[in-house]
Amino acid sequence: MMDIFQYEFMRNALLAILLASIACGIVGVYVVVKRIVFISGGIAHASFGGIGLGYFLGINPIWGLIPFSITSALVMGLISKRTKIPEDTAIGILWALGVSLGIIFIGLSPGYAPDLFSYLFGNILTVTSADLMVMLVLDLVIIKVVFLFYKEFLALSFDDEFATVVGIPTEKLYLLLLCLIALTVVVLMRVVGIILVIALLTIPAAISKQFTANLKKMMFISVLLSAIFGIMGLVLSYQFNLASGATIVMVSGIGFMLSWLYKYKYKKCKIQVNR
Amino acid sequence: MNLDNKNQKNKNQETIIEVINLKNVWVDYDDIVVLEDINLSIYQHEFLGIIGPNGGGKTTLLKVVLGLVQPSKGEVNILGVKPEEGRGYVGYVPQHCLFDRGFPISVWEVVLTGRLGKGKYYKAYNKVDKQKAQDVLDLVGMSEFKGKQIGKLSEGQQKRVFIARALVTDPKILLLDEPLASIDTPLQTEFYEILDKLKEKMAIILVTHDLSAVSVYVDKIACLNRRLFYHNSKEISVKDLEETYRCPVDLIAHGIPHRVLKKH
Numbered sequence: 001m002m003d004i005f006q007y008e009f010m011r012n013a014l015l016a017i018l019l020a021s022i023a024c025g026i027v028g029v030y031v032v033v034k035r036i037v038f039i040s041g042g043i044a045h046a047s048f049g050g051i052g053l054g055y056f057l058g059i060n061p062i063w064g065l066i067p068f069s070i071t072s073a074l075v076m077g078l079i080s081k082r083t084k085i086p087e088d089t090a091i092g093i094l095w096a097l098g099v100s101l102g103i104i105f106i107g108l109s110p111g112y113a114p115d116l117f118s119y120l121f122g123n124i125l126t127v128t129s130a131d132l133m134v135m136l137v138l139d140l141v142i143i144k145v146v147f148l149f150y151k152e153f154l155a156l157s158f159d160d161e162f163a164t165v166v167g168i169p170t171e172k173l174y175l176l177l178l179c180l181i182a183l184t185v186v187v188l189m190r191v192v193g194i195i196l197v198i199a200l201l202t203i204p205a206a207i208s209k210q211f212t213a214n215l216k217k218m219m220f221i222s223v224l225l226s227a228i229f230g231i232m233g234l235v236l237s238y239q240f241n242l243a244s245g246a247t248i249v250m251v252s253g254i255g256f257m258l259s260w261l262y263k264y265k266y267k268k269c270k271i272q273v274n275r
Numbered sequence: 276m277n278l279d280n281k282n283q284k285n286k287n288q289e290t291i292i293e294v295i296n297l298k299n300v301w302v303d304y305d306d307i308v309v310l311e312d313i314n315l316s317i318y319q320h321e322f323l324g325i326i327g328p329n330g331g332g333k334t335t336l337l338k339v340v341l342g343l344v345q346p347s348k349g350e351v352n353i354l355g356v357k358p359e360e361g362r363g364y365v366g367y368v369p370q371h372c373l374f375d376r377g378f379p380i381s382v383w384e385v386v387l388t389g390r391l392g393k394g395k396y397y398k399a400y401n402k403v404d405k406q407k408a409q410d411v412l413d414l415v416g417m418s419e420f421k422g423k424q425i426g427k428l429s430e431g432q433q434k435r436v437f438i439a440r441a442l443v444t445d446p447k448i449l450l451l452d453e454p455l456a457s458i459d460t461p462l463q464t465e466f467y468e469i470l471d472k473l474k475e476k477m478a479i480i481l482v483t484h485d486l487s488a489v490s491v492y493v494d495k496i497a498c499l500n501r502r503l504f505y506h507n508s509k510e511i512s513v514k515d516l517e518e519t520y521r522c523p524v525d526l527i528a529h530g531i532p533h534r535v536l537k538k539h
Contacts (some may be wrong), residue, residue, distance in 0.1 A: 165362055167393060213379070215380065
């Protein structure tokens with residue numbers, strides 16, 4: 001099995017999975033505990049507008065994606081915090097607007113967009129060294145920010161109102177957290193594509209939440225699980241010639257079901273023992 | 276009467292400090308008036324119980340004091356500054372309990388979050404933070420649970436942790452929103468005894484919809500149902516109560532007509 005890694009594109013794919021695991025393992029924990037799955041899905045989808053913008057301007061779509069995903073994160077955050085529009089309504093609207101904008105941009109761009117599919121659903125076998133560099137830098141930014149604001153992010157996620165009362169600038173930190181999600185979308189785009197990003201932002205963290213009550217441990221377990229699912233998905237997709245992003249998500253989904261079944265059975269046993 | 280007190284304060288340094296002052300405060304949510312012309316002064320070491328029906332604006336009043344809700348008219352002063360700037364002086368125990376019992380946070384971490392927000396970013400909790408957290412956990416009798424996940428505790432125990440979290444900042448004012456809702460009756464006495472000790476160090480406001488919950492320990496009682504009925508005393512007339520609850524009220528007092536909770 002290891003001989004598949006003799007090819008450079010497979011080694012790049014493996015590195016991409018490891019780098020993606022760091023981002024989604026750490027940020028995914030906040031997405032799950034703060035219950036901001038829907039806004040994360042919204043940011044991921046709306047950022048499709050950035051890919052369209054990249055095509056339209058004739059640059060590497062990733063340079064359209066980064067500013068666009070951060071902007072959509074900030075706009076969603078500000079609208080949900082500062083206006084009386086219900087948060088989920090605002091997210092739903094911006095989600096669709098971003099995607100529409102992307103489609104219009106691509107329609108206006110000259111020629112055909114050949115690798116559009118790989119941005120939507122990921123194509124890990126085409127990851128270049130330049131992509132890996134971008135992913136590494138974004139990972140370092142995410143780690144640094146989480147390291148600096150770990151306590152504040154924990155307080156904010158646990159009890160937003162109390163955090164405000166003790167004097168934490170909660171709105172700014174919330175927007176910062178949404179920006180981290182936007183960056184994670186960029187990191188994950190090559191691996192699973194922006195449509196499937198939400199799976200890797202939620203599944204590993206949701207599994208690890210069942211097994212630990214400590215946020216840091218949860219992050220480590222999530223990173224580890226993301227890497228395991230990613231590698232398993234990569235190998236399976238190579239062996240059976242399946243779409244890599246979708247296979248990784250399927251493996252993660254099965255992993256979630258197994259962990260849930262295990263936990264469920266374990267709990268049942270415990271109740272019986274207690275009786 | 277407010278004016279009198281203020282004048283006295285100016286004349287005499289020993290006069291007790293006014294910690295909260297609300298002047299003609301109105302709050303409305305989308306044209307619905309929630310609080311109407313509220314005037315309230317609270318002094319150091321006072322323990323005020325505010326009673327009123329659900330939806331009467333009790334939580335909103337506390338949020339005005341915390342600067343979480345902006346009044347549409349009127350002035351709010353917390354130790355002479357605006358509520359947003361006065362937050363460092365205020366400890367808050369919210370009404371709601373956990374909505375996610377699986378949240379990965381320990382009792383110890385919850386209490387320490389009370390020490391945040393003083394511009395101490397990028398730094399770990401220091402010795403003082405940890406010592407204060409230990410002290411307040413001892414005070415509420417929850418030290419033995421400090422390593423536990425908060426969601427694994429009973430609601431009454433969680434409430435005690437939230438009280439510890441509010442106290443860890445050494446507040447001058449403590450705001451408690453329905454603190455007894457999930458505390459068993461035997462524990463309530465214990466709870467009031469803790470508050471009685473705290474009164475030495477701070478002013479306390481406790482709001483509740485449950486008339487019977489307000490105990491002999493409070494110094495003063497106010498009734499709130501959009502308007503505040505407060506006579507700067509522990510006595511409330513039946514008329515006030517009926518205005519507050521908008522229906523005839525069967526009292527409540529133990530033997531003494533037209534007085535609430537004077538003697539037990």
